[in-house]
Amino acid sequence: MSKTMNRIYCTFSKAVGFLPPVPRNLLISLLFLCIAYVVSSILLGHTGAENNSALVFVLAVVFISFLTDGYAYGIAASLVGGFCINYYFMFPYRAFSLSYAGYPVAMVSMVLISSVVCALTSRVKLQAMEAIKREQNTKDLYELNARLNEEKNAIQLEADREAIRGNILRAVSHDLRTPLTAISGAATVLLAADEVKNSEKNLSLVQDIKSDADSLIAMVENLLSITKIRDGTMxxxxxxxxxxxxxxxxxxxxxxxxxxxxxxxxxxxxxxxxxxxxxxxxxxxxxxxxxxxxxxxxxxxxxxxxxxxxxxxxxxxxxxxxxxxxxxxxxxxxxxxxxxxxxxxxxxxxxxxxxxxxxxxxxxxxxxxxxxxxxxxxxxxxxxxxxxxxxx
Missing domain, CATH: 3.30.565.10 (Histidine kinase-like ATPase, C-terminal domain)
Structure with a gap:
């Protein structure tokens, strides 16, 4: 039943969703009251004096309460429905009368029953809307949590990669620094030797060796500095x-x-x-x-x-x-x-x-x-x- 009511609610929402709330609620109320009047008129034509117009109008009030906002439209529809039943579908027809025995009780009972049904329907609709909202919120929270977990895992993976790269750089830099320093020192000693000074070719080669060794030492120091600064160990x-x-x-x-x-x-x-x-x-x-x-x-x-x-x-x-x-x-x-x-x-x-x-x-x-x-x-x-x- 709830699925059927939700399907009807979605259908009407799409059909009249372009209207502002007040005109939309009035249109829905008028539509179902007219349907109830037509159905009751058909039943009266087939059954004579006995008809189920009160039940038809109560059903119309149920739909109005479900498809409109708040309680006002359902209660108003119950009052209008009670008047229509008395005026159109109870003897004397097309005349409002409370003089016959049982008419006042029947009309008051119909209005009260319709109002109670209206209140219950509105409450059920409100609970259904809250349940849908909670379900959507839960879905959004689940998706957000999944995205956060993915981002957390990606950040952790990147951090692990950075840590591995930093450890490799530090290890390689430490291993390179000692032989490079030895090469630079040896080149400095060779530059002071007479054999090297007297040969332009040898002097140029040794100078290039010292220059490149010093450049590599500076690069190693830079690598050590940048890894220590970025991982916070310096x-x-x-x-x-x-x-x-x-x-x-x-x-x-x-x-x-x-x-x-x-x-x-x-x-x-x-x-x-x-x-x-x-x-x-x-x-x-x-x-x-x-x-x-x-x-x-x-x-x-x-x-x-x-x-x-x-x-x-x-x-x-x-x-x-x-x-x-x-x-x-x-x-x-x-x-x-x-x-x-x-x-x-x-x-x-x-x-x-x-x-x-x-x-x-x-x-x-x-x-x-x-x-x-x-x-x-x-x-x-x-x-x-x-x-x-x-x-x-």
Missing amino acids: PLNKQEEMLEEVAGDALLTIRRRFPSYHISLDLSEDILYLPMEPMLIKQVMVNLLENAIRHSGDHDHIRLHLFRQDDWAVVEVRDRGKGISPEVRQAVQSGRPLSARLSDDSSRGMGIGLSVCQSIIKAHNGFFAAGNDPEGGAVFRFGLPMEETNDE
Whole structure:
């Protein structure tokens, strides 16, 4: 029975769903009262004085109560139905009369029965609607829980993969660092030997060996740093330091490794004294200067500039070389990690070096940007807060 009533409810809802609530409820009430009148008239024509018009109108009130909103329309229909039965289908026909014995009781009983049926039907409809709503809510919660579980599993799987990759990188980096340091040290010793100095070919080969070994050592250090920062195993031990001293140490390191390159240092008039992890900030400066040396093609115009901008201590590395590609610039601006593939010379690890810079500056709650100078060359800039800020 409930399925039949629900089917009827859905059919009428689709048929008159375009109407506003009040006109729709009035139309449904009028329609079923007219149907009850027609059916009672047919029954009266076939049965004479005896008919079941009261039952027909009660059935109409049931449908009206089920298909309309609230109690008002069903109760109003029961009152109208009681009047119609008395007026059209009880003797004297087409006249309203309560003078005959039993008429008042019959009419009042019919109205009361219709009202009770109306109330019960409305309550059943309300319970059915609440049950449907609870079922839909349960379905939505189940689907949401399933999606959350899928996302959780995907995140966990990605985290496990990242952990495995980080462990592999750390293991490989540690294993590579010792022989690379030995190679660089041996090349340094050979460069001091007279046999090597007296042969331009041997000198060039040993210099290349030392340069490549130093580059690989720097790449290994970058890999170790980026894996430790990203998995949280390298806590920041910030302390108040002068940025000028850190820049001086970075410049000395670069000049020892690349003595033939001219790099200028421009200092701010203000003393830039701020909280930082000095070794990591030095690594950022060294990476940016090394990228400028290796990728710009500029030997004489590389500049390291320190200045204050509002509440930021800003470090800027400029060159007059060929600039950076739009892909690298967009990757830096969006904050996503760079891959070595983005470098024109991927063996030198430009992408890894910039990713390390991004991670270190992000850990310091700073900003990192890159672009091209309109007059030519690339500009890399990062800023550190002058005062300590808490991570959100």
